[in-house]
Structure formats: structure tokens, C-alpha cells
Amino acid sequence: MPAPARVLLVxxxxxxxxxxxxxxxxxxxxxxDLPDGAELHTELGSFVPDLVVLDWMLPGASxxxxxxxxxxxxxxxxxxxxxxDEVDDRLRGxxxxxxxxxxxxxAMAELVARVTAVLRRRGRIPxxxxxxxxxxxxxxxxxxxxxxxxxxxxxEFRLLTFLAESRGRTVSKGQILTQVWGYxxxxxxxxxxxxxxxxxxxxAHGPRLIHTVRGLGxxxxxxxxxx
Numbered sequence: 001m002p003a004p005a006r007v008l009l010v011x012x013x014x015x016x017x018x019x020x021x022x023x024x025x026x027x028x029x030x031x032x033d034l035p036d037g038a039e040l041h042t043e044l045g046s047f048v049p050d051l052v053v054l055d056w057m058l059p060g061a062s063x064x065x066x067x068x069x070x071x072x073x074x075x076x077x078x079x080x081x082x083x084x085d086e087v088d089d090r091l092r093g094x095x096x097x098x099x100x101x102x103x104x105x106x107a108m109a110e111l112v113a114r115v116t117a118v119l120r121r122r123g124r125i126p127x128x129x130x131x132x133x134x135x136x137x138x139x140x141x142x143x144x145x146x147x148x149x150x151x152x153x154x155x156e157f158r159l160l161t162f163l164a165e166s167r168g169r170t171v172s173k174g175q176i177l178t179q180v181w182g183y184x185x186x187x188x189x190x191x192x193x194x195x196x197x198x199x200x201x202x203x204a205h206g207p208r209l210i211h212t213v214r215g216l217g218x219x220x221x222x223x224x225x226x227x
Contacts, residue, residue, distance in 0.1 A: 004028050004029055004030050005029050005030070005050045005051065005119045005124040005125055006029070006030045006031075006032075006047060006048065006049045006050050006051075007024055007029050007030070007031045007032075007049055007050065007051050007052070007053060007115065008031075008032050008033075008034070008040075008043055008044075008047055008049035008051075008052045008053070008076070009021060009024075009031060009032070009033040009034070009052075009053045010033070010034045010035075010036065010037055010040065010052065010053065010054050010055060010058065010063070010066065011033070011035070011053070011054075011055040011058075011081065012035050012036055012055065012058055012059055013055070014035075016055075016081075017033045017035070019108060020033075020053065020108070020111065021033050023108050023111070023112050024112065024115065027112060027116060029115075029119075032047050032049070036058050036059050036060050036061075037058060037060060037061045037065075037066040037069070038060065040066055040069060040070070041069065041073065044070065044073055044074045044076070045073075048074075049074070049076045050076055050077065050119060050122065050124045051076055051077040051078070051079060051099075051115060051118060051119055051122075051124075052066075052067075052070050052074075052076050052077070052078050052079070053078075053079045053080075053081060053111075053115065054066050054067055054070075054078060054079070054080050054081065055080075055081045055082070056080055056081065056082035056083070057082075057083070063080055063081070063082070064080075067080065067097065067098055068097075070097075071097045077099045077118045077119070077122060078097060078098045078099055079098070079099060079100045079101070079102060079111075079114055079115055079118060080098050080100070080101050080102070081102050081104060081106070081111075082101060082102075082103060082104060083103065083104045099118050100114050100117075100118055102114055107171070107172070107175055108169075109166045109169035109170070109171050109175070110166075110171070110175050110178070110179070112166070112169075113162060113165045113166045113171075113179065114179075116165055117161075117165060120138055120165075127139040127140075129161075129164045129165060129167070131164055131167050131209055131220055131221070131222055132206070132207075132209055132222030133145060133146045133147075133206055133222075134164070134202070134206075134209055136160060136161060136164050138161060141157060143157065143160060145202055145205040145206050146205050146206050148205050150201050150202065150205070151201070152198070152201065153197075155180065155194055156194060156197065156198045156201070158179075158180045159176065159180050159194055159195065159198060160198060162176065162179045162180055163176075163210060163218065163220040164220055166220065167219075167220045167221060168219070168220075168221055169219060170213045170216050170217050170218065170219045171217050171218060171219070172216065172217040173188040173191045173192075173217060174188075175217070176191050176217070176218070177190070177191060180194075195210065195218065198210070209221065209222060
């Protein structure tokens with residue numbers, strides 16, 4: 001069995017570091033955290049992370065400056081935590097090799113989903129996700145329910161992938177819109193339409209796995225969720 005993926009977290013907020021570290025460790029990841037970038041170079045060499053989570057606004061060198069340093073001495077992926085959500089800022093970050101963004105304030109489920117998605121794309125965590133009798137193979141882009149291959153559209157596959165990677169957690173319509181469509185200002189009915197279609201295909205071969213959590217969003221689980 002391969003060694004667990006390693007994540008280095010750099011954020012000057014003690015509460016955020018504690019919460020993010022606990023959530024990522026709950027996913028089986030090895031996590032080390034720093035309050036600023038002073039020890040970044042040392043940790044890149046000694047800890048050798050597979051992925052670095054950087055806060056954009058840090059004391060001393062900014063997250064965007066640290067991302068450039070990561071690129072010069074490591075092949076680790078970079079996920080940026082930022083309150084800066086302007087297109088120019090994102091483009092600047094992508095030019096520095098940032099793999100993904102999470103905009104503050106964020107839901108922990110979204111951050112965990114984005115980190116695990118990047119690690120999965122890099123082959124550092126398994127591409128296959130199982131929820132009950134549902135098997136989603138991200139590498140092969142296939143979904144099976146009870147041994148039957150489901151015929152999903154590209155949007156349904158992205159939607160199911162996000163929900164499966166967030167399994168056990170409640171995600172809002174806004175989070176789904178951001179993850180699946182890339183924006184959070186679409187008509188929320190868009191989520192309901194695609195979820196209904198996805199549920200019909202899945203429930204033709206087994207019990208409900210995508211549950212509605214009233215007033216909050218949706219949760220994927222093989223265990224029934226109270227409304």
C-alpha cells in the first residue's frame with residue numbers, strides 16, 4: 001500500500017490551521033502546518049509534501065510569493081486560500097502554477113474536496129471512490145451501481161464526483177455550483193434539475209444515496225439522512 005499523501009499547510013490563523021489540519025488528517029492525509037513562510041524551504045526539503053495549502057495574505061512573504069518559491073524547489077501541488085476572488089487575481093495565481101483556489105470564508109467540505117481532487121489527479125490518492133454499492137472510477141470516468149454501468153452525462157459525472165468526494169458531509173447548492181459549473185451565481189434550480197436526473201439513474205439500481213438535508217443542501221451517504 002502506498003504511503004499516505006502529505007500536505008503542508010501555511011496559514012497565520014491558529015483556528016484555521018487547527019480545523020484544516022484535523023479535517024485533512026481525518027481523510028488519512030499526513031499534515032504539517034506553519035504560521036508563515038519562514039520555514040517553507042526547510043519543510044519542502046524535509047517533509048516533502050505532495051501538496052501545499054497557502055493562505056494568500058500572510059505576514060512577511062505573501063502566499064503568491066511563496067507559491068513561486070514552491071515551484072522553484074518542489075513538484076508539490078498548490079491550493080490557495082484567499083479572500084481575493086477577482087479574475088485578475090486568479091489568473092495571476094494560475095500563472096504562478098497554483099492548481100486550485102478556495103475562497104474565504106469557505107466550508108471545510110469544499111476545501112477537503114478540492115485538496116483530495118488535486119491529489120487524486122496527481123495519482124497520490126486512489127481514483128476509485130466507493131459509497132455503498134456505487135463505485136466511481138475517476139481515472140476511467142466510469143460509474144457502476146451494483147455492478148451495472150450507469151450512463152451519465154459529463155455534468156452528471158462531475159456532480160456525482162463532487163458529492164462522492166464530499167461523502168458524509170453536507171454541501172450547499174452554492175458549493176455545488178462553484179465546484180461543478182465554476183460559478184456560484186447560477187440559478188440554484190440548475191442543481192435541482194441535474195440532481196433529479198442523476199438520482200433517477202442511480203435509484204433505478206439501488207436505494208437512495210444522495211440525500212436532501214432540509215435548508216442546508218445535500219449529503220451523499222449509504223446511510224439515510226434525517227430531513
